[in-house]
Amino acid sequence: MAGNSYEERTHYLGKIWIWTAVIVFLLVPVSICIYYNAWPPFMSVLKGLLGVAPIYWTVGVIEVITFTPMLGTGGTYLAFVTGNLTNLKVPCAINAMEINDVKSGTEEGDIVSTIAVATSSIVTTLIIAVGVILLGTLTPILNSPTLKPAFDNILPALFGALGVVYISKNWKLAVTPMVFMAVLFIAVPSLSGSVGVLVPVGAIISIAVARLLYKKNMI
Numbered sequence: 638m639a640g641n642s643y644e645e646r647t648h649y650l651g652k653i654w655i656w657t658a659v660i661v662f663l664l665v666p667v668s669i670c671i672y673y674n675a676w677p678p679f680m681s682v683l684k685g686l687l688g689v690a691p692i693y694w695t696v697g698v699i700e701v702i703t704f705t706p707m708l709g710t711g712g713t714y715l716a717f718v719t720g721n722l723t724n725l726k727v728p729c730a731i732n733a734m735e736i737n738d739v740k741s742g743t744e745e746g747d748i749v750s751t752i753a754v755a756t757s758s759i760v761t762t763l764i765i766a767v768g769v770i771l772l773g774t775l776t777p778i779l780n781s782p783t784l785k786p787a788f789d790n791i792l793p794a795l796f797g798a799l800g801v802v803y804i805s806k807n808w809k810l811a812v813t814p815m816v817f818m819a820v821l822f823i824a825v826p827s828l829s830g831s832v833g834v835l836v837p838v839g840a841i842i843s844i845a846v847a848r849l850l851y852k853k854n855m856i
Contacts, residue, residue, distance in 0.1 A: 643744060644710050651714030658718045703836050707731060709747030712754045719758040724792050729757040809856055814842040 670676050704722055705713045708730050716726040731741075733753035739745040768775065778784070804811040818839055822828055828835065850856045 643747070647710040647714070647747075651710065654718055655714060699837050703840060707741050707750075708754065709741060709750045711747055711751030715751060715754045715758065719754070719761075721761070724795065725757055725761065726754050728795055729753045807856075809850055810843055810847050813846045814839040817842055 700722060701713075701717075704716070704727055707727060708716055712726075712730050716722050716730075719726070730750040730753045733749050734741060734746050737745075737749050739749050741747075741750065779788075800811075804815070818835070821835075847856065
């Protein structure tokens, strides 16, 4: 049963919605198989899962460990149900907490993060709905060679804008992991597909550098 505190109630409701989402996701392919009476061979499904599932499990665990302290209780549950954490939900939550001058890990930060994630989810859903309705009209425009460079750089632009704010505030902490990751990706470009796995590596480097600078009274 849910407790009386905000976090206990949020955990209670969050677990209900997480498992409801899991069941709904699984019911879609199961319903299709039942309707058409077409079931894939078990070994084929198992071979497919063995190729991709371990990667998703690893990234999923890493994202929970990395993003939960940033998003708080409500924001975490809502973000993991709606998806797009790295390129949408986390930046929205961090920016909202920054604007409202609250910190992650506090009840105020948790509430602001939850509102930010919910708002971004609603806006995203509305934009997708409009995009689906106008798909035929928008496709030639979105596939235009003129707009292609802009779409290719959405994620760098998004995190670049956030990075300027946070790096300027804590440049001593940011410079080491930033240089390390830049050199790593330049030296091994193929690692660009493993960003989710490397996020905690950058976090560990940041923590180690922060501890070292703190012990030397440099921060």
